[in-house]
Amino acid sequence: MGKRKKAAKKPTGKKKNEPLPTTFQCLFCNHEKSVTVKMEKKQGIGFLNCKVCGQHFNSGINYLSAAVDVYSDWVDACDDVAKRAAADGGGEPTGGYARRQSGGAPREPASDDEGAPGEMDDFVEEDEMDAEAEYT
Structure with missing residues (x-):
């Protein structure tokens, strides 16, 4: 006796795999x-560019990267800036990011007591007065 045949x-x-999204929600304007x-x-x-508020971001990619990876890099960068701003005691999160990327904190204007970097005229004038005194 044999088994019954199954259908x-x-x-x-x-x-079909759905393609990954290339449009996302903005972190700044929430559109x-x-x-x-x-x-x-x-x-x-x-x-990465927001059509509404104009935020933009660039990120390095490789041949395996997708649009989601660039967006997640942007989210990570924004979180990092927010943490730095909170640790520094406030400040502007968007402006602080650009400042840190360009090489540090902005320069403060020099006060009159310290002297500006280009003000070496007093030193040179005193040197010339000594030279004239030696010749006479």
Whole structure:
């Protein structure tokens, strides 16, 4: 005696993968689908731009990167700036990020007591007076 034959299952087709999103919510103005990400894989740079508030961000990418990776880099950078601003005792989070990337804190104007870097005229004048005294 043999077993009963089971009904053959019909093959299911391949599942189509949905593409990853390229538009996201802006962290600054909270508009849905206002942030677009464009990727230049040949140059290795991902560009992020908000249509509403004008925020922009660039990030390095590789051949495996997707638009979500550039967005997550932006979120991480914003969180890092917020943590630094909180540790420094406040400040402007967006302006502070640009300042730190360009090489440090802004310069404060020199007071009259300290003397400006270009004010060496007093020293040179005193030196000339000594030289004239030696010749006479």
